[in-house]
Amino acid sequence: MPPFSQSTPISNGFSTDHSKINHPNHHPSTNVITIDVGGQLFQTTKETLTLAGSETLFSSLFDSSNQNNNGVPFIDRDPELFSILLSLLRTGNLPSKAKAFDIQDIIFEAKFYGISDLLVESQSNPSQFEAFDLEKSVLLPLSGRDSPSAIATTPNGSLHVSHGSKITSFDWSLQRKSTTLTNFTAIDSLLALSPKIVAAGATDFSGLQILDLDLGFVRQTLNWENVTKSSSTVQAIGISPEFLFTSFESGRRNSNSIMVYDLKDNFKVVSEISRNEIFGADLDSAIPSTKLNWVPSLNLLMASGSHSGPSGVSGNIKFWDIRSGKAVWEIKETVDCFSDITVSDTLSAVFKIGVNSGEVSYIDLRNFGSYKSWNCLGDTRKVNNGKKEGFGCKIESHGNQIFCGKQGELELWTEVLMGSLKYEKDRIFRKNVLGRMKDLGGNRITNMGFGGNKMFLTRKDQQFVEVWQSSGRRF
Structure with a gap:
């Protein structure tokens, strides 16, 4: 099964034009972004997602054409691994529950989202x-x-x-x-x-x-x-x-x-x-x-x-x-x-x-x-x-x-x-x-x-x- 709800490439499926932020998943008053990963909903802020960098999948979630019926961006990936990487963005460190996963699975998932450099920095910080x-x-x-x-x-x-x-x-x-x-x-x-x-x-x-x-x-x-x-x-x-x-x-x-x-x-x-x-x-x-x-x-x-x-x-x-x-x-x-x-x-x-x-x-x-x-x-x-x-x-x-x-x-x-x-x-x-x-x-x-x-x-x-x-x- 492809990772997204349609076969459109990442560069097309998630536009990086942030000037069009006007979707049901975005709440201007609270700055909250809702994301559906593998059928599980996550909520975070624009500021947290931008910490991933402008060339990553996270930054593209503000203007996604890959949406489910509720107008929420959908990513067909493992929600548990996503929660670990979202915690990495929020705190700069992996949460303790990451110990229950094989590190290669976390590395592979970080590469998919484009934040493998952040993972390296968090785990090898002097x-x-x-x-x-x-x-x-x-x-x-x-x-x-x-x-x-x-x-x-x-x-x-x-x-x-x-x-x-x-x-x-x-x-x-x-x-x-x-x-x-x-x-x-x-x-x-x-x-x-x-x-x-x-x-x-x-x-x-x-x-x-x-x-x-x-x-x-x-x-x-x-x-x-x-x-x-x-x-x-x-x-x-x-x-x-x-x-x-x-x-x-x-x-x-x-x-x-x-x-x-x-x-x-x-x-x-x-x-x-x-x-x-x-x-x-x-x-x-x-x-x-x-x-x-x-x-x-x-x-x-x-x-x-x-x-x-x-x-x-x-x-x-x-x-x-x-x-x-x-x-x-x-x-x-x-x-x-x-x-x-x-x-x-x-x-x-x-x-x-x-x-x-x-x-x-x-x-x-x-x-x-x-x-x-x-x-x-x-x-x-x-x-x-x-x-x-x-x-x-x-x-x-x-x-x-x-x-x-x-x-x-x-x-x-x-x-x-x-x-x-x-x-x-x-x-x-x-x-x-x-x-x-x-x-x-x-x-x-x-x-x-x-x-x-x-x-x-x-x-x-x-x-x-x-x-x-x-x-x-x-x-």
């Missing part, structure tokens, strides 16, 4: 991310025996996961997935440029590839021309609203650099920064950047890397002005170097997990350039010589929270606001352990990512991705 209420909600299985090596998320909550030579993608609803075979042996760096386009690189394969996962082909390969004319392997990828950043190392591991590409001009080379040619035993130059973070408030790129040598783990953190190509601030790590590092623009601080102590510490960016020492978030204790309690631990920032993967458990650090502070060391952070009792522990956390209102985790030697969501925000 403002619905409730850090303290996160629980492990679902496991996303991956094909094959390879564990995830990298993950990349998009703002609407879709996900890309590299495992072995493959990239598996999940849409924002996590109900549809597709797998793309690449020519990498293993992918070490992955970054989403859009729901369908990713940048991928490896430490043992030359070049950064821009992959179209929808069509399954390599759009472009970006390489770095090093002095030795050897391969250029990818150590890290970063992004800003305008630029793509890639840390390269030569195949002979005697030179490294960071390339800056223009995202809006077909990845045209903008500049090259942090170029190092290694001579003798100059370990500082031997360290390529293995993490790249853009800091919007400073308009600088934070590049960090570490190296394990005979005297222990050492590293450096540099803030680069990509316009001048100069490092405007450098922090050298020699004692309790970072196992992992991140920067929070919201909290104005750099955070690290010490590779020896496993402690979380920070440097306040509000006093940018005046480095003194790291401030420990918890109770300060002595470094455990040789034990490397922080080895393999992960840290990421999201909003005004800091998430730490301490082996198998997940910690959440948040700042306790205490009014005006005289010294940066007076800042107070509180730790929480996330998850229900059954969520705690497990294999070591290897990746953390955030998209929309979801958090994604992967663990060592496991062939799936954990999805964490607020208990009140699930379908």
Whole structure:
């Protein structure tokens, strides 16, 4: 049976000329619109329907030639699904009764009415991310025996996961997935440029590839021309609203650099920064950047890397002005170097997990350039010589929270606001352990990512991705 009471196309069956609003279903005094969906009457207002947008079926209901005998517009669709979408228009969120329906049915119906974008926004709105209420909600299985090596998320909550030579993608609803075979042996760096386009690189394969996962082909390969004319392997990828950043190392591991590409001009080379040619035993130059973070408030790129040598783990953190190509601030790590590092623009601080102590510490960016020492978030204790309690631990920032993967458990650090502070060391952070009792522990956390209102985790030697969501925000 066709969806409408006659076979006229949507564009003809529902005129978008709003100047002819003079039908029995429209009441000027109350602004009420009556609609018959599958034999069930609904009443709403003109303002509610216009929230759907001018190019949608809802906006056409003001001047419909598809009417029943009472002069009310008739749509031959499921009334229960219609009521869910009408509630979405009214409140901006799906009602709780939507949990009783398969999400694909809701998606299909939203596409029919032309409001699928509103559905995506309502279910992947970052403002619905409730850090303290996160629980492990679902496991996303991956094909094959390879564990995830990298993950990349998009703002609407879709996900890309590299495992072995493959990239598996999940849409924002996590109900549809597709797998793309690449020519990498293993992918070490992955970054989403859009729901369908990713940048991928490896430490043992030359070049950064821009992959179209929808069509399954390599759009472009970006390489770095090093002095030795050897391969250029990818150590890290970063992004800003305008630029793509890639840390390269030569195949002979005697030179490294960071390339800056223009995202809006077909990845045209903008500049090259942090170029190092290694001579003798100059370990500082031997360290390529293995993490790249853009800091919007400073308009600088934070590049960090570490190296394990005979005297222990050492590293450096540099803030680069990509316009001048100069490092405007450098922090050298020699004692309790970072196992992992991140920067929070919201909290104005750099955070690290010490590779020896496993402690979380920070440097306040509000006093940018005046480095003194790291401030420990918890109770300060002595470094455990040789034990490397922080080895393999992960840290990421999201909003005004800091998430730490301490082996198998997940910690959440948040700042306790205490009014005006005289010294940066007076800042107070509180730790929480996330998850229900059954969520705690497990294999070591290897990746953390955030998209929309979801958090994604992967663990060592496991062939799936954990999805964490607020208990009140699930379908």
